[in-house]
Amino acid sequence: MILFKEAAALSQYLHQQRIAGKTVGFVPTMGALHAGHLSLIRQSKQESDLTVCSIFVNPTQFNNASDFQHYPVTIEKDMELLLTENCDILFLPPVSEIYPPSHVKEQFDLGTLETVLEGAFRPGHFQGVCEVVNRLLQIVEPHRLFMGQKDYQQCMVIRRLLELTGRKELELRIGSTQRDGDGLALSSRNLRLNAEERQQAPALFKALSYIKNNQSKADLAKLTKEAAAQLEAEGFVVDYITVCNALTLQPLQSEAEPKIALVAATINNIRLIDNLPFN
Ligand code: AMP
Numbered sequence: 001m002i003l004f005k006e007a008a009a010l011s012q013y014l015h016q017q018r019i020a021g022k023t024v025g026f027v028p029t030m031g032a033l034h035a036g037h038l039s040l041i042r043q044s045k046q047e048s049d050l051t052v053c054s055i056f057v058n059p060t061q062f063n064n065a066s067d068f069q070h071y072p073v074t075i076e077k078d079m080e081l082l083l084t085e086n087c088d089i090l091f092l093p094p095v096s097e098i099y100p101p102s103h104v105k106e107q108f109d110l111g112t113l114e115t116v117l118e119g120a121f122r123p124g125h126f127q128g129v130c131e132v133v134n135r136l137l138q139i140v141e142p143h144r145l146f147m148g149q150k151d152y153q154q155c156m157v158i159r160r161l162l163e164l165t166g167r168k169e170l171e172l173r174i175g176s177t178q179r180d181g182d183g184l185a186l187s188s189r190n191l192r193l194n195a196e197e198r199q200q201a202p203a204l205f206k207a208l209s210y211i212k213n214n215q216s217k218a219d220l221a222k223l224t225k226e227a228a229a230q231l232e233a234e235g236f237v238v239d240y241i242t243v244c245n246a247l248t249l250q251p252l253q254s255e256a257e258p259k260i261a262l263v264a265a266t267i268n269n270i271r272l273i274d275n276l277p278f279n
Helices: 007-019 035-047 065-069 075-084 125-140 149-164 188-192 195-200 203-213 220-233
Strands: 002-004 024-029 050-055 089-091 144-148 171-175 237-245 259-267 270-277
Touching: 002 007, 007 024, 007 050, 007 089, 007 125, 024 035, 024 125, 035 050, 035 144, 035 171, 050 075, 050 125, 089 125, 125 149, 144 149, 149 171, 149 259, 149 270, 188 270, 203 220, 203 237, 203 259, 203 270, 220 237, 220 259
Parallel strands: 002 089, 024 050, 024 144, 050 089, 144 171
Antiparallel strands: 237 259, 259 270
């Protein structure tokens, strides 16, 4: 695995590789790697000649200073995991390489994606995500970009970013959500859970499954209310638990629409999200 810390050096290297006919797959991450990240690395390795993983805890996407300060950093273990997966390139830039003085902040028109769910509860978050992904894509210029369905709304935001920036050739590949045996979606933030909170955390997936599994028996409004109550009984403060149109994330208008249940809830200041498509 080759380690790059400088954007220009990585760009130059990848430019040569593309000229030599190699395809490049890219997996952007914020580190504290787990099997969810590694599934994306594996998918990229299968579909690309060269796989680039970036680890960068992007300050501009945190709307909560404490969340940023407490974001887990496990860089040595991350490097070992990437070596085990035979990842080709690790990009580990300092903030100054991603946001040099010449960097100009853009505003991305994300439409209603920015005003619902994560957009509503984390003002500015998706602008920060677009800012960093746009910059990383300028540096890496991959053929394929690999992201996790765990961050469902983020995948939709990135699809929109690719449209807005005219990246028609770049393929966005979405990997399925990797979970622990008890259903808890793998997340770097799970590292912050103590033993008791870890026991409570699968309640998120249970609540989503409760709605999905009972959809034919009761109306969705009733089910989501009950699911929220289940989470609160486990000690969560619920930001939202809802079922909406899986293509737009707007409220449902009819029975026939594709549906997805999504949840965001906090336990002792640790905010977790999850989702479960219905079909
Ligand atoms: P992060 O390090 O949290 O920014 O995540 C980096 C990438 O890994 C994003 O595309 C996430 O959606 C993806 N990811 C995070 N958790 C999981 C998971 N449990 N299963 C699959 N992909 C995931």
